[in-house]
Structure formats: structure tokens, C-alpha cells
Amino acid sequence: MGTSSGAATSVEETRKDMGNNGDRPLIVTEDLWKTYEMGSEQIHALHGLTFKIERNEYVAIMGPSGSGKSTLMNVIGCLDTPTKGKYYINNRLVSELSDDELAFIRNKEIGFVFQTFNLLARATALHNVELPLIYNGTPAGPRLEQAKAALAKVDLADRMTHKPNELSGGQRQRVAIARALVNNPSIILADEPTGNLDTATGVDIMNLFERLWEQGNTIVLVTHEHDIAAHANRIIHIRDGRIEKDEKVR
Amino acid sequence: MNINLKESATIALNALNAHKMRSVLTLVGVIIGVTTVIAVVSIVQGLDSYVKNQVLQFGSDTFTVQKFPNFVTSFEEFLEYNKRRDLTLEDMKAIEERCSLCKAVAGIWDRSRTVKFGMQSIEDVDIRGVSVNAPFMGQVMELASGRHFTETDIDHVALRVIIGADVAEKLFYGRDPLGLELKIDGVPFEIIGVAKKTGSFFGQSMDNFARIPITMYQRMYGSHESLFINVQAPNEAQLPQAMDEVRVIMRARQHTPYKKDDGFALETAASFIDLWQSFSQGIFAVTISIASIALIVGGVVIMNIMLVSVRERTREIGIRKAIGARRRDILVQFLIEAVTLAGAGGLLGALLGIAIALIISKVSPLPAVIRWWSILMGIGMAASVGLFFGIYPASRAAKLDPIVALRFE
């Protein structure tokens, strides 16, 4: 299959660029806007956001419901595109990237953890975790090894063949975290990861994030609970799509 | 590039497996299309080798002279041919005497009559009045026991008969019929030969006959019917010249004016095969148009089901995109799914078509030849339909925006 060598080359370039920018901030945004047209009304979900996130930071994004947290996470995660403004990840301007390059970044650089888990219902835990590796062409042997290792990291080595409906909420979220980890991404994005879990399970998941951070991962986590935000070393408060407060803690 | 085909196929097969009933219903059109093609191909192939086999037995150095051609395609044609003069023993003799390139000439008359042995009788036996050369030309008749007619038998209008294997079986049950007496229309004949079994042609037994000297036939039944004349050339290469000679002789005998058509039909095995082939091509053309309609309808159904599937799995597509699936990964996944779905229908259709061909060949005189490549052909045909009609739904899936797909409920 050598039909689109052009795209393949630019993905290679993306990979290289990302490799030699260790000293630049991982994430840089400049005057980020996201505007929704609701009939005649304009809703600014993001209202000119500018900030940086360094490697191995643990950032909590806090704010009331509807303040734009999810919108921001989706933009950072390259799932959504800003209406205006610049967003650099690993010094690459995201708006300049092709569709394939965006897919590559979502695959290799970003591990997304959703509030509703977003696992494939018909696939086993193992297959769910393997999926990102399938899409970057990891051969079957190493793929299986890496997926098993990721499941072991979230203490689910004994649940590999279970399907999501055979797992508890906490276990499902841990499968999702294993899936986010499996490619060793530059950044883990978690949008209210404990929102659908009971308090005790939520604490477990937060401990897991804490551990991942200690192992050197960069984590951005959305929450509206202070207890949970207290795990982070930096809290960005958002209101009406604007940064209200950006504070270092710990 | 690293589209994982095997992975996509597995994903597709799992998805198919999860909706078995729907998959089968979806495939009805494709199955009908492929079944039709495979069944017809099997039957026509069967007929083809059968016809060629039978016709080639006739001998490539031999041709026939008849009043009517082998195939009359309309009633008007029939009326036209019917006006022709009957062929007679004199015609046969004239060809024998005057045609230098005719190695051998034979004449045959026939009609259905009842034959009797003692109290036993069989109806509808093909009574053939034959000349000496008849058993050795065209459809060759070999003997199981006894002897052929000699010139003397013919000249002396002998009351002698050579019977077919069916007649021998039905009347004599394993007893040796040689020397026994067979009555044809009450006239007693001495049995001097029994023919080897030749089998059936389109369900019609070819062993249900009794051959008597052509002179005897003429005495019993007269010569009010046209004679069937077989002519053998020295070899295949000289067949056309021999035919030309016979044509000239016959036209002279029938006083056919210059520029008017022959008042008789000259035909070879090859001309019969040509006719059959144009006929079988007609069958194929009709089949293909019927099957294409079924396949197109089947394709449209597959397209709709795939569109439903894409819609139902919007969230799944969103998840896949969120973790790094590119457009072409999604495109290939759904294309493979459509191809696998249709291909499975093709396999089913091919097997069904073969089964139908086999059943037809069992319950009817039509033969069938099963070619194993026809299974591949069926799968291939269906898979191409799946590929073509899968393109639209698959590209719809591939183009989905990840965030829109993820939000889909």
C-alpha cells in the first residue's frame, strides 16, 4: 500500500518534530475561541484562552457546569477545532495539520479518558486497550504485550477477557485509562473521569492518576470537586469560557 | 501505511456475527442473483459438454441430408419447409452412384410402433428401416451380440431384426434373444442382433429401437415420408467438397432453378454445435440480465443496511477516531464489512445454485456440470457488488467528525 506516501512522510515529520522539542512547553494556546451559533445568538464556549502546560504538570481544570471545560479538553485533545486562535502541541500548530496527522496525534500523543468511559461494548478489555496500537500498525506480538502491560498498570491483568458490561464502573474507567496509556502518550486528558463513579471508586481512580503523574506523565483533568482538584499541582479555574484564576498548589 | 486488513476483517466478521438474522435478510437479493447465475451456468455447462459429446459422436466427417433442418424456428418456416419434396430411396441411390467424394451413404426411415414377443409387448418402439451402412455412420451402433444386416438381407427384403438394448431387456429378461421371433405390427421377424446400450439423450432412451431392412420397411409402411440420409466424406477436410457435390446432385434431381434456395437441408455436427452455442449464449444473456437486476437490488439493500449500521455505530466510529483511527481506517473497515457481508451472501448463493443445479439434474433430463471455480465466481460477483455499494456508506462513516460522532446518542 504505497498510495499516499505524501501523508505518510508528513506524519513522519510530525513524529520527528515532536521528538526534539523537549524544552518547549507541551501545550501552548494563544487567544483560543470556540463560538457556537445558536440561531441568532452566539455562545462563546471558549472566550480567548491563553495558557501553557509544561511536561509532567498535573493540571486540574475547574469551573461550573457549562463553563467550557469539555470544549477546552476536546480542543486540546484534537477532537475539536477552535473557531479562532492558535493551539500548539509539541510546538506543532494544530490548525495546520492534515486529517491524518491529527489522527496520528490523537493516537500517539494524547490519551483521552472520558466521563462515560467510551469503550467498545462488544470488545473485550484487552481488545479495547489494543485498539490504539492497531491503528498505528503495531505488530500483533508486541501489541498484545503492551496491551497486557497497560492493563497490569491499572490492576486489571485478571480481567482481560471481560467485556465492558461484565465490569464495574471503576473497572471500566481503568480499562479506559489503560487504553489511554498504552501508547505512552505525551499527555493524558481526563474529562470528569470520576463523574460517573461513587466516591470510593473515584478515590481509587484519583490515586491511579496520582501514581501515573509520579511516573512522569503529564495530566490534565477536569473536575468540579475541590477534593479531586487538590490532587493536582496546578488548578485553572474557568468561568464563561475565560480563565478566572490559574494557581499553583502543592 | 498500516491499514490492518486482518484486523478490519475480524472487526467486520464480529459485527456481522452480532446481527446474523439481519445479515441474512439483507443478502436475499445478492443470494438470488448469485444462485441464478451459478445454477444456470452449471446447467448450461452441463448441456454444453453433453451436446458436444453427443454431437461429436456423430462424426466430424459425416453430414445429413434431410427435408427439414434440425431446428425450425417459426411456424412460417415450417410451412415453407413442408412444401418441399420428400427425400426418397432414389435420391439416396443417386447420391451413392454420382457423388465421387462420398465414401458411404446410408438411409433411414423411422416410426413408432408396438413390438411383441409371445404375449409380451412394448409400445412406442422406434422402428427403423435402415440400409447396410447405417450402423457405421453418424450415430454409430455397436452390437452386443449377433450380426449386422448384409446387402443380401436388404436385397431379399429379409424378415430380420436387430433390437436395441431396452427392447432386449424388457422382452427377454437376460435370455438370449438371438434366433427368437419378434412381431412388429403382427409381422414375425427373426432377431439376428442385439445392440449395445448407448444411454439416453435428454431423458429420451436411445436404446428403444428395432432395426429392419429398409426395403422391408418400405414394403410394410410405404415411402410416404421423407428419408433421412447420412453421407460420409473420406475425411473431415473433404467434407465441404462432398457437401457441394451432394448439393449439386440434389438440386439437379429437384430441378431447382439457379439462384433459388435448396429444397433440402445439409447439416453437419459442427453446424449443430454452432446453433447450440448461439442458443446457450442467448440463455446466458437472459440470465445475466435477470441476475444483474437481483444483484443491483441486493446492492442497494446492502447500501441501506450499511447506512443504518453506520448510523447505529456513530459513537463507535467516534471512539475509534478519538483513539487514532484515520479516515481510511474507518473507510476500509466498513468496506471490508460490506464486502464480507456480500461475499458471505455470494458463498451462500453459490452453494444454493449448485444445490439447485444438482436437484434439477436429478429430477429432469437436464445434465449439470459443477465447476468449483463457480463458487469463487459467485463470491467474487457478490463481493464486487458489496464493494461498489459499500463505498457510499463507508465514506459517510469515514468523514464523520470525531466530536460530533462522540456526542451522538
Ligand SMILES: Nc1ncnc2c1ncn2[C@@H]1O[C@H](COP(=O)(O)OP(=O)(O)O)[C@@H](O)[C@H]1O
Ligand atoms: N455542540 C454544541 N452546540 C452548541 N453549544 C454547545 C455545544 N457544545 C457545548 N456548547 C455550549 O458551550 C458551553 C460550554 O459547554 P461545555 O464545554 O460542555 O461545558 P462544561 O464541560 O464546562 O460543562 C455551554 O454553554 C454549552 O451549552
Ligand SMILES: [Mg+2]
Ligand atoms: Mg463537561
